[in-house]
Amino acid sequence: MRLRAGCWVWDDAKFIVCVVRLPLKVQAALVSRKRSRASNHRYGETFRRTVLSLVREHYRDFGPTLAVEKLAARHGLRLGVETLRQWMIGDGLWVDRRHRLPSPHQPRRRRECLGELVQIDGSEHAWFEDRGPTCTLLAFVDDATSRLMVLRFVASESAFDYFRATRAYLEAHGKPVAFYSDKHNIFRVNNGEGGERVTQFGRALEALNIDIICANSPQAKGRVERAFGTLQDRLVKEMRLAGIASIEAANAWLPAFVASYNTRFGREPANTKDLHRKLSAADNLSEILAWREERTVTHNLTLHYDRMMLILEPTPRARSLARKKVEVVNYPDGRFAVQSDGASLPFRTFDKVQTIQPGTIVDHKRLSAVLTMVQAHQAAYAPNRQRGHVARQRPPNNLEAPGLPSKGRASRGALAPATR
Secondary structure: OEEEOOEEEOOOOOOEEEOOOOOHHHHHHHOOOOOOOOOOOOOOHHHHHHHHHHHHHHOOOOOHHHHHHHHHHHHOOOOOHHHHHHHHHHOOOOOOHHHOOOOOOOOOOOOOOEOOOEEEEEEEEOOOHHHOOOEEEEEEEEOOOOOEEEEEEEOOOOHHHHHHHHHHHHHHHOEOOEEEEOOOOOOOOOOOOOOOOOOHHHHHHHHOOOEEEEOOOHHHHHHHHHHHHHHHHHHHHHHHHHOOOOHHHHHHHHHHHHHHHHHHHOOOOOOOOEOOEOOOOOOOHHHHOOEEEEEEOOOOOEEEEOOEEEEEOOOHHHHOOOOOEEEEEEOOOOOEEEEEOOEEEOEEEEEEOOOOOOOOOOOHHHHHHHHHHHHHHHHOOOHHHOOOOHHHOOOOOOOOOOOOOOOOOOOHHHHHHHHO
C-alpha cells in the first residue's frame, strides 16, 4: 500500500480510497446546527424527576425493563426502556453491565465429616467418544473427602435414574445428612409456585429423613463440578484403553475405576466420625424411591395416568373408591401399581400410547432419550409411512428415470394414449 496523489492505492489496484482535505470553513459549514442542542422531542425535566422519584421509592432494585412495565401499568407513565436506563445510570440507580464488578465466588471450608454433605449432579458428554452414543454420568461426591461415592451411566438425567443411583448409594453407604444439588426440576419446583410443594425426588428424600439443598450457582458445588472436569479427561481415556463402548459395560467396569480414583484424589476428613445412618426396617426403598401421583377414580372404576387408562377390577374395595383419590405408583423397573391407604388394588391396562404426541413437552436433558425412542418407533412403520424411505421417493425429473413419473405431473407414457 502506498500514497499517490492524495489517495491510498492498494498494490493489486482493486481498491482506491481517496483522502480529501477540506478547508476549515467548509468543514464548519458541514456540521449540523443542531449539534449539541437538545432534541425537540425530549421529556421535560419535571417528568424526569417524577419518574426517578417513583423508581427511587418503589422500584429501586428493579431493572429498567421491569421498571418501565410497572410505571406504565401502575402509574400510567410511558417512556422508552433505554431512556429510563440512561436516567437511572445518571442518577446512580443502575450500573451498566460493562462497569459491574464480577461476582466473587469465595471458597468455603469443607464439611468436617464423611456423609455430612454429598454433592450430586449429572454431566452429559461423549463419554464413549465415537464408539457409542452420548450419555449422562451421574456422580455423588462427598464434600468432606472429595471421594466418588457413586458413579452411574444413564441415557439421560431423569428422576428414575436418580432413584436408582440413590438406592445404590443408600445400600452401599447408608443415609447421609443432606444432598447438595443444582436447581434442576428433579430437585426443586421451579414454576414460581414452590411454597410447600416438593418434587418426587424431594418427597422420597423427606421420607428417608434426608435433606436436599439447592446451590445458587455452579461454583457453589465446586467439588462435583471439578470432579466432572477430571472425569471427562481421565475416565474417557481409561474407557478407551479398556475398549468400553456401552452403558452396561461401563457400569460394570466403574467400581474398579472409582476405587482407583478415590485412592488418587480422595482425602481424609477433618473429623473421623461417619455421619451416615443405617437403613431401618421401615425404610422400604422399593416403595419410597418410586414415582407417586394421585388420581380420581371414576364411576366406571377407571383412571387415567401417563396417556393410558387403568381399569380397576370391580371388587367391593374398588367400588367403594368411586369418586375418591387413589395413588398410582410407577416403579423404576417399569412396574405400575394402584394403591389406596398402602394396599394394592388389582387393575388392568386398557390402552397405552407408545408414541410421542404432537406438542409433547420434553425436558432438554431427556431429549436424546426421547428422540432415540421416536426413531425406533418410526422404524417399525410400513415403508410407505416412513419419512424419507426410498419407497416414497421419486426422481425430480424424467431424465434420471424415464420410466417413473415426476412429482406433481403424470409421466409421458401415461399421456401418450390420450394424444393419439
